[in-house]
Amino acid sequence: MKIDVLTLFPAMFAGPLDESIIKRAREAGRLELTLQNLRDYAHDRHKTVDDRPFGGGPGMLLKPEPIFEAVENLARENTRVILLSPAGRRFDQAIARELAAQEHLLMVCGHYEGFDERVREQLADDELSIGDYVLTNGALPVMVIVDAITRLLPGVLGDDESAREDSFSQGLLEYPQYTRPAEFRGMKVPEVLLSGNHADIARWRAEQAHLRTRERRPDLLSETDNL
Ligand code: 9D3
Numbered sequence: 001m002k003i004d005v006l007t008l009f010p011a012m013f014a015g016p017l018d019e020s021i022i023k024r025a026r027e028a029g030r031l032e033l034t035l036q037n038l039r040d041y042a043h044d045r046h047k048t049v050d051d052r053p054f055g056g057g058p059g060m061l062l063k064p065e066p067i068f069e070a071v072e073n074l075a076r077e078n079t080r081v082i083l084l085s086p087a088g089r090r091f092d093q094a095i096a097r098e099l100a101a102q103e104h105l106l107m108v109c110g111h112y113e114g115f116d117e118r119v120r121e122q123l124a125d126d127e128l129s130i131g132d133y134v135l136t137n138g139a140l141p142v143m144v145i146v147d148a149i150t151r152l153l154p155g156v157l158g159d160d161e162s163a164r165e166d167s168f169s170q171g172l173l174e175y176p177q178y179t180r181p182a183e184f185r186g187m188k189v190p191e192v193l194l195s196g197n198h199a200d201i202a203r204w205r206a207e208q209a210h211l212r213t214r215e216r217r218p219d220l221l222s223e224t225d226n227l
Contacts, residue, residue, distance in 0.1 A: 082108065091148075
């Protein structure tokens with residue numbers, strides 16, 4: 001899969017996307033990730049990428065010309081163009097799965113107060129937010145989304161990790177887990193986990209997962225397609 005990221009701050013992406021599973025996926029050629037500097041598409045003397053909103057109001061908007069030129073240069077036949085903004089639909093695991101099946105993503109980071117509306121109307125196939133809190137720009141959301149997609153690409157996770165992906169526990173929070181020692185500072189591991197009775201253990205885990213989900217995330221029990 002190919003992902004182009006259009007951003008004013010390509011340097012923010014060094015680090016998170018160069019480690020661990022994403023690093024492995026890139027080295028194996030399963031993910032081809034390219035950072036594109038939006039400023040390279042501004043051609044006036046000052047390389048201007050923003051301007052004041054018509055009608056007044058606080059802050060600056062990303063002006064349309066550099067984004068149009070960049071997207072027209074980078075998009076191909078099968079490209080999905082995705083804007084990142086607080087006004088997007090909320091990213092979740094179902095969207096991650098959907099995006100992981102695409103051939104080419106072009107992710108356009110929001111900066112300043114956001115996009116000229118014509119970018120939405122003409123260029124965007126989708127607009128995503130990662131949740132209801134205010135960040136300074138769309139760079140971290142892009143990294144979050146790239147991370148969630150990459151681990152779903154074929155061959156990126158090991159067999160063990162992939163198997164967990166389709167296990168029964170989907171849609172619930174994780175059950176409590178313990179490793180050695182069986183007693184630590186007076187805190188004992190639940191007896192059933194030491195019993196060797198695999199049917200009892202499976203039943204206990206399912207029960208715990210349901211209890212924990214009802215307590216912390218009752219919303220997950222009413223939806224079905226979000227994990
Ligand atoms: C109208 C006032 N603000 C909206 C809440 C303007 C605004 C604030 C912050 C516009 C852009 C931003 C920068 N944030 C993003 O670009 C962003 C974001 C976020 O802030 N939270 C969760 N997901 C995302 S995706 C992009």
